[in-house]
Amino acid sequence: MTTSTTPTPPDGDQPALLEVRDLVRDFPRPRSSLLRAPEPVHALRGVSLDVRAGQRFGIVGESGSGKSTLLRLLAALDRPTSGTIRFRGREVTGVPERRLGFLREDLQVVFQDPMGSLDPRMKVRDIVTEPLVAQGHPDRLGRLDELLEAVGLPARAADRYPHQFSGGQRQRIAIARALSTRPAVLLADEPVSALDVSVRAQVLNLLADLVDEFDLTLVFVSHDLSVVRRVCDTIAVMQEGEIVEQGPADRVTTRPEHPYTRQLLGAVPSLERALAGQDAAGLAAAAGAAAPGADADREVRR
Amino acid sequence: MSDPVTARTPADVTVGGAAVDGAPGDDHRLVVEDLSVRAGRLGLVHDVSFRLGRGERVGLIGESGSGKSLTALAVMGLLPEGLSASGSVRVSSVDHDLVGASDARLADLRGRVLSMVFQEPMTALNPVMRVGDQVAEVMEVHDLASGRDARRRAVELLAQVRMRDPDGVARRYPHQLSGGQRQRVMLAIALANEPDVLVCDEPTTALDVTVQAQMLDLVVRGAAERDAALLFITHDLAVVATVCERVLVMYGGHIVEAGPTRRVFTAPRHPYTRGLVRASDLGALGVDGTDGSLRRPLPTIPGTVPPAGAFPSGCVFRNRCERADEACEVEPPWDGLPGDGAACVHPYDPEDTAAPGDTAASEPGGVT
Numbered sequence A: 001m002t003t004s005t006t007p008t009p010p011d012g013d014q015p016a017l018l019e020v021r022d023l024v025r026d027f028p029r030p031r032s033s034l035l036r037a038p039e040p041v042h043a044l045r046g047v048s049l050d051v052r053a054g055q056r057f058g059i060v061g062e063s064g065s066g067k068s069t070l071l072r073l074l075a076a077l078d079r080p081t082s083g084t085i086r087f088r089g090r091e092v093t094g095v096p097e098r099r100l101g102f103l104r105e106d107l108q109v110v111f112q113d114p115m116g117s118l119d120p121r122m123k124v125r126d127i128v129t130e131p132l133v134a135q136g137h138p139d140r141l142g143r144l145d146e147l148l149e150a151v152g153l154p155a156r157a158a159d160r161y162p163h164q165f166s167g168g169q170r171q172r173i174a175i176a177r178a179l180s181t182r183p184a185v186l187l188a189d190e191p192v193s194a195l196d197v198s199v200r201a202q203v204l205n206l207l208a209d210l211v212d213e214f215d216l217t218l219v220f221v222s223h224d225l226s227v228v229r230r231v232c233d234t235i236a237v238m239q240e241g242e243i244v245e246q247g248p249a250d251r252v253t254t255r256p257e258h259p260y261t262r263q264l265l266g267a268v269p270s271l272e273r274a275l276a277g278q279d280a281a282g283l284a285a286a287a288g289a290a291a292p293g294a295d296a297d298r299e300v301r302r
Numbered sequence B: 001m002s003d004p005v006t007a008r009t010p011a012d013v014t015v016g017g018a019a020v021d022g023a024p025g026d027d028h029r030l031v032v033e034d035l036s037v038r039a040g041r042l043g044l045v046h047d048v049s050f051r052l053g054r055g056e057r058v059g060l061i062g063e064s065g066s067g068k069s070l071t072a073l074a075v076m077g078l079l080p081e082g083l084s085a086s087g088s089v090r091v092s093s094v095d096h097d098l099v100g101a102s103d104a105r106l107a108d109l110r111g112r113v114l115s116m117v118f119q120e121p122m123t124a125l126n127p128v129m130r131v132g133d134q135v136a137e138v139m140e141v142h143d144l145a146s147g148r149d150a151r152r153r154a155v156e157l158l159a160q161v162r163m164r165d166p167d168g169v170a171r172r173y174p175h176q177l178s179g180g181q182r183q184r185v186m187l188a189i190a191l192a193n194e195p196d197v198l199v200c201d202e203p204t205t206a207l208d209v210t211v212q213a214q215m216l217d218l219v220v221r222g223a224a225e226r227d228a229a230l231l232f233i234t235h236d237l238a239v240v241a242t243v244c245e246r247v248l249v250m251y252g253g254h255i256v257e258a259g260p261t262r263r264v265f266t267a268p269r270h271p272y273t274r275g276l277v278r279a280s281d282l283g284a285l286g287v288d289g290t291d292g293s294l295r296r297p298l299p300t301i302p303g304t305v306p307p308a309g310a311f312p313s314g315c316v317f318r319n320r321c322e323r324a325d326e327a328c329e330v331e332p333p334w335d336g337l338p339g340d341g342a343a344c345v346h347p348y349d350p351e352d353t354a355a356p357g358d359t360a361a362s363e364p365g366g367v368t
């Protein structure tokens, strides 16, 4: 079944930078029976949302809820089964790659696993400036220095390879690369989930600074509401391929309306609550994962 | 014998440790003394000592690269080729030291007396064997059940870790399961033989918060039902506080602070622990952030963890520490009780809290 959520109308008259309407993405499931055609995986079941210029838009949900699928579609790295995406009023869906130039320059993505997304055989210099080559940028090396400085890496990092850096530094390299084309929109899929708390704090600060400095519009995906709230002004909550709640970050995290949002809030471990006596059983209960049979898994296969 | 935890009052360790741990002196499930790990001449873990009581849950925290996994692997006798352990690892039910024991002997103890859950279950599970058979196998290998009996117990264990349709899951292969389901299979395997000691190395780091909450609950229940001692490794302080009664903080292969969870997280004495506590505090959920408190930069620990071999001499933290001076150029002695203190020459006062929500203490750079 396809349901559609009407996005909360943007306050103010600014037109949306990204307009998503009734987005559906089905993935075929491998056949497990000769008799029945397998039911497809409904990764997105009719998602609609608007992201305005300058907004910091957070998408939260548990594993398998469809966050990455949505982000890949926004970045035109995948095609929807149905529905539309417009960027600056221009249709993105169904447009051939050679005519996506307007999107490629202006919208960049940072992924969770910095190691997986950086070519291990390339030096940082080439990784960061690669998007500029396609653009025929006149001063790539000048831009390289600016970018490394912006993400807090020393200039000598340019001559090294990704494996010579820590996880947090690799995430900085990925961010520098994403910013190279001076995009208006940065999409980030769990950019701090693989990082230590101390490094997480550094990267979150860096993202906040860069968003201000470069007037970025940010779309930030995470399963952790405490992280999303730190970075975003608007939060959309996804459950099983649908947006079940959306609103200002403060409202969603302090006065959640949907029971699922409440569960996601309850699932975030908290030092305060733990010191006030919350144990593992209490956390599981708050996350709605404790009751017998309330299997938290959605049988995700990644 | 330069371990900070024991160096000052070696005779007191059992008594002092027991008093602090709340565990009876001779009721320790695991006693680790002066455990070191080296790669040739390069020291990676240095003179680590700690004890786990029956049914006790102890956290081991620290940033990536601080030596947590190597400590766990050394305890399990699972160090990779090229690394060697020295010191002592003793388990109450075994009458000899595990350090220096033969591979065959260790293999017999693993999965029976000591068991472990790893961060990435895909590498620990056999990809071409049905998961039910893998749970049954660990019982058969140790002669605790066999044949149909082992298979029936395997399904029971899968049900215990809250697998919906345990019969069906037992017949699947690891790649047919989600990350959270695989972790629960690992836990079922780890618990199958009623171990005395359960070691979990970042068992939920790759999971989302909902699945993590369930897994933590299962780990704690599984250990409690068996009265097993739990060593729980993570870099997430909120997770440790939820799971553990006591915590060990590791940096540069040293235990730099130890104590009851509440004391360590509300009044950390070591500057490193304090940095970790402050950097973890993203602000309490449910508290309105419209006052702009969420827009302030998060406090961070300056710099990064150096690679092994590149830590400074003396105090390993001194190139990142706001309190460092000449006194820190020699290895700092342990300050405090054996099981409750820190290895630091200029520790913070107990009154100097860094509790979450304590705005004065979480102001960046607000400490001198």
Ligand SMILES: Nc1ncnc2c1ncn2[C@@H]1O[C@H](COP(=O)(O)OP(=O)(O)OP(=O)(O)O)[C@@H](O)[C@H]1O
Pocket: A027, A028, A041, A042, A043, A061, A062, A063, A064, A065, A066, A067, A068, A069, A070, A223, A300, A301, A302, B208
């Ligand atoms: N290429 C694919 N083929 C088949 N199914 C897929 C594919 N990509 C995603 N899916 C399925 O679509 C659903 C949504 O996946 P998605 O990766 O978007 O989730 P997510 O919210 O990003 O989860 P996580 O938090 O684990 O990253 C899941 O059921 C997933 O298994």
Ligand SMILES: Nc1ncnc2c1ncn2[C@@H]1O[C@H](COP(=O)(O)OP(=O)(O)O)[C@@H](O)[C@H]1O
Pocket: B039, B044, B062, B063, B064, B065, B066, B067, B068, B069, B070, B071, B080, B082, B083, B306, B307, B308
């Ligand atoms: N097989 C090995 N050979 C040499 N150095 C290693 C080996 N395994 C780990 N190390 C190093 O030992 C240090 C501690 O590693 P580890 O115990 O994995 O840290 P943690 O689990 O705290 O992230 C790191 O600097 C790491 O690079």
Ligand code: SF4
Pocket: B270, B271, B272, B315, B316, B317, B318, B319, B321, B322, B323, B324, B325, B327, B328, B332, B343, B344, B345, B346, B347
């Ligand atoms: S011994 Fe010195 S350098 Fe080390 S943590 Fe204490 S104050 Fe800092």
Ligand SMILES: [Mg+2]
Pocket: A067, A068, A069, A189
């Ligand atoms: Mg994802």
Ligand SMILES: [Mg+2]
Pocket: B068, B069, B070, B201
């Ligand atoms: Mg590790």
